[in-house]
Amino acid sequence: MVATPEIALTGEGAALEDAYPEPPVRRFEALHFAVRNAKLVVGLVVVLAFLVAAIAGPWLTDATPFEFGYPLGEPPSSAHWLGTTAPGQDVYSQFVYGLRSSFVVGALAATVAALLGMAIGFLGGYLGGVVDEVLSVITNIVLVIPTLAVLIIVSAYLSVGSVASEALLIGLTSWPWAARAIRAQTFSLASRDFVSLARLSGQGTVKVIAKEIAPNMSSYLFLTFILLFGGAVLIAATLDFLGLGPSQVMSLGLMLNNAVSNAALQLGMWWWFIPPGVGITAIVGGLYIMNVGLDEVFNPKLRRT
Amino acid sequence: MSLAVDNLRVYYRTLRGDVRALDGATFTVQDGEIMGVAGESGCGKTTLGKSLIRLDGRMRVAEGTVTLDGVELPIADDRAMDTYRFRHVSIVPQYAMSALNPIRRIGRMISELLSSRGVSYDETLPELRRRLALVGLEDDVLDRYPIELSGGMKQRVVMVLSTLMNPSLLVADELTSALDVSTQKAVAEMLVEFRDRGFVKSTIVITHDLSILYQIADTILVMYAGKLVEKGPAAEITEDPRHPYTRLLIASLPEVGVRFEERRLTGIAGRPPSLLRPPTGCRFRARCPLATEECAEEPPFVELAPGRHAACWKAAA
Amino acid sequence: MTRYLARKSLLYLLTFFVAVTIDWAIPRLMPGDPIDGLISRLQADSTASQELHGYFTESFGLDQPLWRQYANFWRGLAHGDLGPSIAYVGSSVSELIWAALPYTLALLVPAIILSYVAGNRVGAMAARRKVLDNTVLPFAYILTATPYVWLALVLAYFLAFKWGIFPVSGAYDFSLQPAWTWEFAWSFLQHWFLPFLTLFLVSFGGWAIGMRNLIIYELESEYSNYLQALGAPTTLVRKYAYGNAVLPQMSGLALALGAVVGGALVTEIVFGYPGIGTLIITALQNRDYFLLQGLFLLIIVGVLVANFVVDILYVVVDPRTRTGIQGS
Numbered sequence: 001m002v003a004t005p006e007i008a009l010t011g012e013g014a015a016l017e018d019a020y021p022e023p024p025v026r027r028f029e030a031l032h033f034a035v036r037n038a039k040l041v042v043g044l045v046v047v048l049a050f051l052v053a054a055i056a057g058p059w060l061t062d063a064t065p066f067e068f069g070y071p072l073g074e075p076p077s078s079a080h081w082l083g084t085t086a087p088g089q090d091v092y093s094q095f096v097y098g099l100r101s102s103f104v105v106g107a108l109a110a111t112v113a114a115l116l117g118m119a120i121g122f123l124g125g126y127l128g129g130v131v132d133e134v135l136s137v138i139t140n141i142v143l144v145i146p147t148l149a150v151l152i153i154v155s156a157y158l159s160v161g162s163v164a165s166e167a168l169l170i171g172l173t174s175w176p177w178a179a180r181a182i183r184a185q186t187f188s189l190a191s192r193d194f195v196s197l198a199r200l201s202g203q204g205t206v207k208v209i210a211k212e213i214a215p216n217m218s219s220y221l222f223l224t225f226i227l228l229f230g231g232a233v234l235i236a237a238t239l240d241f242l243g244l245g246p247s248q249v250m251s252l253g254l255m256l257n258n259a260v261s262n263a264a265l266q267l268g269m270w271w272w273f274i275p276p277g278v279g280i281t282a283i284v285g286g287l288y289i290m291n292v293g294l295d296e297v298f299n300p301k302l303r304r305t
Numbered sequence: 306m307s308l309a310v311d312n313l314r315v316y317y318r319t320l321r322g323d324v325r326a327l328d329g330a331t332f333t334v335q336d337g338e339i340m341g342v343a344g345e346s347g348c349g350k351t352t353l354g355k356s357l358i359r360l361d362g363r364m365r366v367a368e369g370t371v372t373l374d375g376v377e378l379p380i381a382d383d384r385a386m387d388t389y390r391f392r393h394v395s396i397v398p399q400y401a402m403s404a405l406n407p408i409r410r411i412g413r414m415i416s417e418l419l420s421s422r423g424v425s426y427d428e429t430l431p432e433l434r435r436r437l438a439l440v441g442l443e444d445d446v447l448d449r450y451p452i453e454l455s456g457g458m459k460q461r462v463v464m465v466l467s468t469l470m471n472p473s474l475l476v477a478d479e480l481t482s483a484l485d486v487s488t489q490k491a492v493a494e495m496l497v498e499f500r501d502r503g504f505v506k507s508t509i510v511i512t513h514d515l516s517i518l519y520q521i522a523d524t525i526l527v528m529y530a531g532k533l534v535e536k537g538p539a540a541e542i543t544e545d546p547r548h549p550y551t552r553l554l555i556a557s558l559p560e561v562g563v564r565f566e567e568r569r570l571t572g573i574a575g576r577p578p579s580l581l582r583p584p585t586g587c588r589f590r591a592r593c594p595l596a597t598e599e600c601a602e603e604p605p606f607v608e609l610a611p612g613r614h615a616a617c618w619k620a621a622a
Numbered sequence: 623m624t625r626y627l628a629r630k631s632l633l634y635l636l637t638f639f640v641a642v643t644i645d646w647a648i649p650r651l652m653p654g655d656p657i658d659g660l661i662s663r664l665q666a667d668s669t670a671s672q673e674l675h676g677y678f679t680e681s682f683g684l685d686q687p688l689w690r691q692y693a694n695f696w697r698g699l700a701h702g703d704l705g706p707s708i709a710y711v712g713s714s715v716s717e718l719i720w721a722a723l724p725y726t727l728a729l730l731v732p733a734i735i736l737s738y739v740a741g742n743r744v745g746a747m748a749a750r751r752k753v754l755d756n757t758v759l760p761f762a763y764i765l766t767a768t769p770y771v772w773l774a775l776v777l778a779y780f781l782a783f784k785w786g787i788f789p790v791s792g793a794y795d796f797s798l799q800p801a802w803t804w805e806f807a808w809s810f811l812q813h814w815f816l817p818f819l820t821l822f823l824v825s826f827g828g829w830a831i832g833m834r835n836l837i838i839y840e841l842e843s844e845y846s847n848y849l850q851a852l853g854a855p856t857t858l859v860r861k862y863a864y865g866n867a868v869l870p871q872m873s874g875l876a877l878a879l880g881a882v883v884g885g886a887l888v889t890e891i892v893f894g895y896p897g898i899g900t901l902i903i904t905a906l907q908n909r910d911y912f913l914l915q916g917l918f919l920l921i922i923v924g925v926l927v928a929n930f931v932v933d934i935l936y937v938v939v940d941p942r943t944r945t946g947i948q949g950s
Contacts, residue, residue, distance in 0.1 A: 029320060141633070144637045144926065145922060146883055146921055147880055147881075148880065148883070148884030149880070149883075149925075230767065237771070238770070238888055241769075242891075242906060253771075256769075256771050260891070260892060265783055273775050277768070277769060277771075280768075280769050280772065281767050281768045282767075283767075284767035285763050285766075286767075287767075288767055289760075289763050359850060359851045387853040391852040391853045398844070398851065400847075403843075403844040404844055406849075408862075408865050409865075418849065418854055421854050421858045422852075422853060422854070452942050466852075
């Protein structure tokens with residue numbers, strides 16, 4: 001073997017030449033590009049705006065989502081900013097409480113799915129061999145089985161009482177793609193020198209993963225989490241629409257369900273079904289666009305476009 | 306004279322300003338010359354290689370000219386350079402293993418590339434086959450997908466393809482770094498063979514591995530921190546380095562030349578300077594064991610003897 | 623190639639096995655007695671329910687040991703027997719499914735294929751034209767973030783109720799009987815269009831975004847750099863990038879199937895389209911567990927078959943799966 005003078009000379013010094021074509025994202029640069037990335041800024045502003053509405057919105061009204069007794073099916077007015085439903089509920093309060101449910105379900109489900117995906121992806125990608133084979137087969141099976149079908153049948157038997165249990169169900173079924181993506185990343189990191197070094201120095205699997213691998217793909221994990229979040233909000237909306245979500249908690253999907261079953265379409269009550277859809281689309285769309293923006297910030301190759 | 310580079314400055318645009326990756330290079334490469342470029346990471350050797358064929362999106366030519374066979378190359382104009390690429394200037398990239406489109410049979414890929422450059426594949430095919438045979442590849446590689454070839458085979462395919470138009474200048478960037486030692490040697494010798502057969506006129510071999518240069522290069526150019534440090538015939542550079550940096554570089558390498566064998570591998574203390582705001586004077590000054598006050602003034606890259614250049618006040622002595 | 627497909631088939635068989643087991647196990651694992659739930663739906667009288675409970679337990683074989691129940695479940699499946707429907711008294715689950723399936727397929731198959739083709743085209747175009755990238759892409763993001771249900775509602779509200787361009791509900795005019803006539807075909811097409819459009823639009827957004835991002839990645843790849851260093855014109859570089867970007871898109875197609883199927887179900891519900899989705903909501907509302915279990919299996923099998931079709935297409939497109947040599 002020929003020892004390369006490169007290593008001998010620079011030691012751990014800055015590898016300039018490598019750095020310039022594809023610089024490691026320094027904190028300064030990431031922030032610089034972050035505030036100038038229109039996609040990231042727009043996505044973030046939209047998501048934050050709806051988050052604020054979800055947190056503060058309920059304070060602006062005395063009405064609660066399930067409370068009856070308001071005028072029946074009135075269009076938006078100064079008394080009811082988003083109008084009332086056919087049986088006389090306040091749409092605005094349903095909407096802002098529904099937004100809360102969406103954020104809660106998204107955050108919880110994404111957390112569950114991300115933890116599962118990370119556990120399976122890290123272990124499979126790092127350990128390889130039989131463990132990887134078994135985990136891959138499990139991942140692929142869950143990946144192929146349509147999530148919604150499983151959720152429908154499970155929630156049909158097990159009536160879902162709370163947003164948390166709905167989120168748990170969604171999280172338990174939506175991890176596979178994340179596990180696969182994380183596995184692939186881990187796999188490529190596991191062969192790098194610094195990981196081999198840590199492994200050779202006798203550190204345990206968990207420690208190497210936590211100290212060497214996870215920090216080196218933290219931006220990637222963050223992007224994965226955002227996508228899981230958006231996906232969970234959409235799945236929850238579908239479940240709620242089918243009446244399989246918690247019936248005691250207002251959600252945007254439940255609003256759509258009520259609107260359809262009360263013939264809001266036929267009655268022309270657009271204020272009943274337009275807001276929940278706008279809410280879902282804006283949150284999920286904002287997250288997705290934010291994701292692309294962040295990807296461009298983290299990955300210099302994508303920046304020039 | 307095949308290639309003449311005159312006062313070439315190529316900068317990288319970064320947020321904090323221009324990084325002077327290549328800061329004033331003047332040298333020539335003769336017809337038939339294989340010139341090795343050596344230096345640490347960040348010395349500007351890769352930037353030099355890229356500026357001769359295709360600039361990276363963040364590079365800009367600040368000054369200087371590149372003349373090939375008496376014609377000035379429009380290196381700053383990506384579109385205009387297309388005319389010269391492949392036919393006059395060509396490259397064997399560092400990433401030769403993954404340089405071939407994975408979803409095309411190699412023959413078809415070459416045929417599509419040739420016809421896009423207005424060259425008939427059918428007319429080129431006999432020569433292509435002859436050259437593949439020369440590097441020890443069977444005809445049927447043309448019917449295979451890249452994934453069916455070994456790393457060494459892909460490397461050879463890329464070398465044959467890159468030189469198919471008999472370019473005047475071939476830039477080989479770290480071409481051996483991904484290969485095992487025995488394949489490295491074979492590939493390096495192939496470069497000599499290609500030159501001997503006239504497939505390429507001049508070759509620039511960029512590498513951090515001096516031992517390869519010692520085997521195949523006619524001349525060696527040593528770079529440091531964006532500047533040319535020393536150039537001369539390969540044997541003279543390795544046996545009688547004039548610049549203190551070259552001496553240390555050679556000394557840090559265990560297997561070049563008998564004289565250095567018993568030497569311990571010693572690194573050079575310190576790091577190359579930042580090229581964002583490079584220091585004045587000799588850039589090696591801070592790490593140089595011989596540095597004196599006169600080094601505060603930048604030493605010119607002067608001809609010490611015919612074909613022998615160095616940029617050091619102490620080199621003449 | 624055979625190895626590739628054999629591996630995939632094995633995975634699908636395994637998945638099918640797991641799915642059938644889940645389908646069988648879920649009602650038995652869940653708290654509460656499904657028969658009780660069933661009876662309380664059927665009638666309120668408590669003395670009769672005692673007898674009914676025994677009757678149902680026996681007729682569904684729930685008094686037998688578990689392994690036997692499991693074996694029976696597979697046997698029934700092998701004979702295409704998915705049990706009787708509770709919501710539609712007198713119909714078997716398989717009859718109901720066979721009647722509804724063509725409608726769902728009529729929506730899904732064209733929506734999947736057309737959105738995939740159009741999305742890829744538009745995404746590839748956006749990757750090379752900045753104007754398109756800044757105009758079409760934001761729409762694509764909005765579309766892919768839109769819940770199917772809601773897009774269905776919006777389209778139905780504006781295009782059907784408000785402006786009356788399309789009929790609101792059903793698969794054909796109530797005054798008609800399904801027949802091979804022009805009149806029926808026209809009516810069918812009119813009713814089909816909006817649910818189809820819903821599915822098409824949402825999926826289209828996802829494909830366009832995916833393709834655009836993949837092309838940009840591929841243009842940065844090493845084979846692209848090499849081509850450019852050899853002076854290849856942009857058209858050739860783009861062509862290669864597209865060819866390579868199609869592959870992950872195709873794997874994505876297999877993964878997206880589940881989501882589109884889910885979208886079709888809720889879209890059907892909004893438009894009262896008599897397919898699988900409408901059947902599901904009826905089953906849910908009537909606690910028709912046999913029907914639900916049958917529908918679950920149908921969806922799984924459908925998605926598995928579709929996955930297999932995509933795999934075969936993938937083999938056609940990606941030479942690497944055909945060479946039989948595993949990459950290094």
